[in-house]
Amino acid sequence: MAASNHFLEDKKIIVVGGGIAGCAFVAALHKLWNPNWRLPEIVVLERNPRDVRHNYSISLHGDSVNGGLVALQQLGLLNETLSHSIFGLRSGQFKMWDVNWKELMSTQPRPWGGLPTGSMRIQRSDLERILVREAERINAAFHRGVECTGAERLANGRIRVAVEDEAGVKNHQDCDFLVVADGAQSRLRAALRPHDDLKYAGAVQIGGRAEFPHGIPEPIEENWGVLLSGKGVCCYFSAVDKDTVVWALSQLRAEPDTRTSVATPDRFAALKEEALRLGSMFSEPFCTIVESTIPSSAFVTAAMEKEPFRHDDPSLERIVFIGDANHAVSAFAGNGANLALKDGWDLAENICYQSSLHNAVAAYDRLGFARAAEAIKSSHQKIDFAHCTSLKDSLLRAGLATGRWFMRIRGM
Template sequence: MNHTPARIAVIGAGPGGLICARILQRHGIDVTVHDLDASATARDQGGTLDMHPDTGQYALRAAGLWNDFTPLARPEGEQWRLVGRDGQTLFDAAPPQEGRGRPEIDRGKLRDLLLGSLNPGTVRWGHRLQRAEPLGEGRHRLHFAHGVSSDADLVVGADGAWSRVRRVLSDAVPVYTGVTFVETGLHDAALRHPALAALTGDGTMMALDDNLGIVAQRNSGGHIRVYVGMRTPQDWYRRAGVDPADPHAVRDALLERFADWSPALCGFITDTDTGYTNRPLFALPVPHTWDHTPGVTLLGDAAHLMSPFSGMGANLAMRDGADLAQALIGHGSLDDAVTAYEEILLPRSIEAAEGAAEGIDGAFAPDSAEQTLAHMAAHH
């Protein structure tokens, strides 16, 4: 690669794509990242992430960013608490001591860290990919929504759940998992919502029972993100005659579903500062594989979209990005590098996706409280 300059285009400025670009640039390899967002601040990046040692942490170290990451992380955010539907704590795991665990970081802060590590102009914002046109010999022409096109010798699909790059390699499309989250949130929780803040603790609180769940996740700045989960048809609000844009109607419908839950837990539904956002959960079929095609590959959700109950999505994407970059650095040709990368990526993705499918099925089941308690006790 150092002797054969190539045009490398990463589609998607998520953690995996940015890690890949950062490592390539550290080794003097040019790369361009295209993202559909109008700017780095165009939308909320979501909740908090725990960085696993062999995936997210590995990628940060490979990118030379570990020392920049640690001041932004929240080790206390590793606390896990399981609560019954009556509001009583069933299990409470404190974070590991001496930095041996999985420190938390807000997604927005992680993205800012990665973006700040790249050369100016690396990311081209407002570039929504429409299609990748094969030109032969592994080259592709990228056509963007605003009429601009560019050619690449390698296209890296880091463009998430509804990847346009994936269409070059696979006919697979994400399918509904049967579970929907309704996201809400609490601002300045310690002062405005002290009882809910205490119930959440310093990390993540989960209450799961009989195909329902409430997950509260501590973020920085005193904010708590809340996910109200249900195993339900994807169009549950339509069947219930609820306008998802009407917060009062959504609140009342959720309270009806959780009518026999503790009032303390129902406070996560009623005491919203952000309103309600409907988020059906999708996953790619398992296993998701593709035949090697010169000049194009995938990483992250584009390759292995899975439920958030794996706890692995962003971490795997970052490890994917690091592995792909290191393969490109270490091999003499693009095709040899991508072949080597995919030989690592595909079996790892299948294993993780199988675990994620089992995780969400166990979390939203008639006996989910018992299953979750047994799982947490076994892993802490």
């Protein structure tokens, strides 16, 4: 690492989006920055207020160098993250069950590089809070309640970002480097890459949060996973805390569902009836979970995704998209947070170690593009796998049984 004359010394960096990817980048840049260099000014523009509540959990992987737990270890935030683990540190595994909750498969990935666990689940709110605190601790300036609607390159090479506050007042901020991390529905991507939008991945989920004040029913009180029917329907379950479970019943559909709200009493009743009908082959506690759903939590969502892109278009000079703003994966991938964390770390690391911004972005692209493309490919396989029927389902179950036998004889 050179000791002087870094290309971003005394420059201004704007990060659009103060979620997982944006805060991971800010924290990583500060951690890796040579103290002999003069710091750039870092401004984070975020639409939401601080500590937004997300009532669901996410998976963090630690079974390869591309896992989010690796990035958190690099950031020095692993122990704090593990302290908020729902599953994965001392108990809990991802499982597949048949319609009668008979276990078809159980996975416990081997930790990579000395990590304490190969996977875990955490409330998204807890992970974001850890990352935001770290970004604020290093004095990144957060401007909340503003939305970024566009960006343009000025004659002097700087980037002008158009912003709008909650009252509708429009303004702008200029910077030398723009990091776009404003999520799958990125306003800036829509402005700068209008034809690069989300695509339907072929499955629709209906679900919600079920509340159990006296304890979550077995076997999902200590595990998370998916029920397979062999009839084109599956249902995913994961605890959010000791009293609450998120469930999502899924089926393949030719077109995405257009329902925008299902939380009104009549629409919720219809949704619950639909879930019970579609999942009628599943044994208890499936019905109990559906019946215990909090009406305001009900949802219908289509699996959406977006292929990654490289920043080789001259119009994107000094602009980099990371996380879901670059490559959105569906819930079936179970990998969005991991990609976001690694994107943030990799971009910061290459900025600190490469000789120019161009080289840093090209090096980041080589890592991030391949990682995201593989995640989307895996997501397609999981969608096909979870909704298979007939002969394909029989072959799948035979394969799972063979896998369990192989693991037993190896003592795994």
